[in-house]
Amino acid sequence: MVKRSLRDYLSVPTTGYRGPVVLLQGGADTIQPVPTTVLLHQQLQAAGTADQLVLVAPATHFTILRSADPEAEAFLARVLPTVG
Incomplete structure (x- = not known):
């Protein structure tokens, strides 16, 4: 029971x-x-969830947002409604 709850x-x-969903890695x-991120990406695809995996080779856990900024901005521009 505990293992199942934790999982x-x-x-x-x-x-x-x-x-x-966008995954920045x-x-x-x-x-x-x-x-583990690739596994999640595969699970999302198998479940039919629309997702995009962006892998930035030199980035770390702490630099990914800055490193993937162009990809993140492009994703947000596609999925967020325009105002005005």
């Missing part, structure tokens, strides 16, 4: 999103390793 608590949902990230 459910720590798992990332693969369905139920109202819009597309640094290739040099030692906190969130690439293989």
Whole structure:
């Protein structure tokens, strides 16, 4: 019971999103390793969730947002409604 509860608590949902999901992953990230993000990407795709994986080879866990800024901005421009 405890193992199941812990697994459910720590798992990332693969369905139920109202819009597309972007996964930003640094290739040099030692906190969130690439293989676990690739596995999540595959699980999202298998569940039919619209997602995009952006892998930035030199980025770390702490530099990914700055390193993937162009990709993140392009994603947001595609999915957020325009104002005005």
